[in-house]
Amino acid sequence: MSSEVYDCIVIGAGIQGSCTAYHLAKNNKTTLLLEQFVLPHSRGSSHGQTRIIRKAYEQDFYTHMMEESYELWAQLEKEAGIRLFSRTGLLVMGPEDGKNFQLIKSSLQRNKVPSVELQRHRFSQHIPNVNLAAGDGALVDSTAGVLYADRAVRAAQMIFQARGGIIKDGQKVVHIQPGAVVTVTTGSDMYKARSVVITAGPWASTLLSLTGLELPLRVLINVCYWKEKVPGSYSIRNRFPCFIQLEPKEAEHDIYGLPSNEYPGLMKVCYHMGSETDPDERDGRMDRADVDAVGCYIRRCFPGLVPVPAVVESCLYTITPDRHFVLDRHPAYSNIVIGAGFSGHGFKFSPVVGKVLCELSMGQVPSYDLSPFSIRRFQGHRRSAL
Numbered sequence: 134m135s136s137e138v139y140d141c142i143v144i145g146a147g148i149q150g151s152c153t154a155y156h157l158a159k160n161n162k163t164t165l166l167l168e169q170f171v172l173p174h175s176r177g178s179s180h181g182q183t184r185i186i187r188k189a190y191e192q193d194f195y196t197h198m199m200e201e202s203y204e205l206w207a208q209l210e211k212e213a214g215i216r217l218f219s220r221t222g223l224l225v226m227g228p229e230d231g232k233n234f235q236l237i238k239s240s241l242q243r244n245k246v247p248s249v250e251l252q253r254h255r256f257s258q259h260i261p262n263v264n265l266a267a268g269d270g271a272l273v274d275s276t277a278g279v280l281y282a283d284r285a286v287r288a289a290q291m292i293f294q295a296r297g298g299i300i301k302d303g304q305k306v307v308h309i310q311p312g313a314v315v316t317v318t319t320g321s322d323m324y325k326a327r328s329v330v331i332t333a334g335p336w337a338s339t340l341l342s343l344t345g346l347e348l349p350l351r352v353l354i355n356v357c358y359w360k361e362k363v364p365g366s367y368s369i370r371n372r373f374p375c376f377i378q379l380e381p382k383e384a385e386h387d388i389y390g391l392p393s394n395e396y397p398g399l400m401k402v403c404y405h406m407g408s409e410t411d412p413d414e415r416d417g418r419m420d421r422a423d424v425d426a427v428g429c430y431i432r433r434c435f436p437g438l439v440p441v442p443a444v445v446e447s448c449l450y451t452i453t454p455d456r457h458f459v460l461d462r463h464p465a466y467s468n469i470v471i472g473a474g475f476s477g478h479g480f481k482f483s484p485v486v487g488k489v490l491c492e493l494s495m496g497q498v499p500s501y502d503l504s505p506f507s508i509r510r511f512q513g514h515r516r517s518a519l
């Protein structure tokens with residue numbers, strides 16, 4: 134057992150834990166970042182090469198957080214000397230009179246986010262190789278683009294270590310003993326800290342149960358890549374945008390995609406849902422019906438893609454009932470801080486999430502109103518009732 138008492142132990146070295154550790158180190162806090170797997174790994178939610186970054190959201194609180202998030206991404210890029218972002222724009226398509234399309238449209242206008250509405254008769258001039266569905270409107274968030282996910286995790290960890298932070302990987306946390314000084318036990322050692330941040334992604338429920346807390350979180354799985362019939366027709370090099378299709382005819386939930394980039398000739402198009410899984414037994418658990426629904430959508434709206442997936446991968450979503458994050462202190466132990474339930478859209482926020490989790494762990498007033506992310510909102514929810 135190490136005799137050192139750290140200012141903070143962060144449990145989980147995905148993007149949220151890595152960004153939290155990065156902010157703690159920048160605030161001169163002695164910090165230990167613990168990870169169950171040997172790094173880098175592809176068993177959680179932060180691996181893979183790309184994620185969408187955007188300001189287009191239905192809720193103003195997300196758009197406001199993204200204002201700072203873009204600045205912090207640029208700062209991390211500069212500090213690490215690694216390119217983390219490419220601007221491509223984001224095409225939002227959806228029923229013109231639908232609630233979510235209208236909410237995004239008004240939020241973009243209200244928050245003065247550089248954006249354009251594409252008129253139907255000019256749509257194909259701007260966005261070739263996409264069929265805009267009858268009744269759908271189209272908006273472009275010009276600030277949006279692609280984040281290079283694996284590189285971003287590495288960059289945050291690199292700067293954390295450069296500032297004196299310590300990463301111990303291959304150390305699964307198996308016990309947490311709350312107290313003014315918290316004791317954290319892994320398979321091979323025992324560590325102490327004045328505060329603990331739990332950012333365990335799909336394992337959040339398992340970790341939180343060690344502290345007597347139950348949250349209504351569910352773990353889902355998906356990711357597919359689809360082949361371009363003409364290589365390059367949806368590519369980042371040809372400035373094809375990311376997209377979100379709200380309320381597609383073929384599926385109950387949204388479908389989204391990123392331009393072809395990481396695998397030449399393949400475009401990532403995914404279903405914003407998935408089949409429920411146990412994070413330790415995820416392999417081969419993807420629901421064929423989800424892939425088929427995306428295939429049908431592609432056949433109708435992306436005629437330049439082969440509507441059969443070329444690559445199927447696994448990445449885990451951890452969703453809350455309202456799809457908003459959990460950013461809060463533990464209800465019983467104020468020096469245990471929780472970042473969880475990022476519901477398949479948390480990557481872009483990670484520099485801001487890291488900042489607020491760091492503030493909470495330092496006992497400071499957070500920079501944002503965290504009421505949409507409170508644990509209190511789940512009162513009355515039982516996991517089994519979801």
Ligand SMILES: Cc1cc2nc3c(=O)[nH]c(=O)nc-3n(C[C@H](O)[C@H](O)[C@H](O)COP(=O)(O)OP(=O)(O)OC[C@H]3O[C@@H](n4cnc5c(N)ncnc54)[C@H](O)[C@@H]3O)c2cc1C
Nearest residue numbers: 145147148149169177178179185306334448475479480481
């Ligand atoms: C397919 C897919 C597409 C997505 N697309 C987007 C997008 O376009 N834009 C966007 O903004 N977001 C997107 N997201 C969401 C985003 O990637 C996640 O919100 C984010 O990666 C969550 O990070 P995390 O750090 O919470 O979880 P993770 O990356 O899973 O990190 C948690 C870490 O905790 C570790 N851990 C767990 N238990 C223990 C333990 N007992 N001891 C030690 N370590 C432990 C795990 O091993 C893991 O490394 C997407 C997610 C997926 C899966």
Ligand SMILES: O=C(O)[C@@H]1CCCC=N1
Nearest residue numbers: 185377389405477478479
């Ligand atoms: O977070 C994002 O932007 C993507 C696209 C919409 C659904 C989930 N992830």
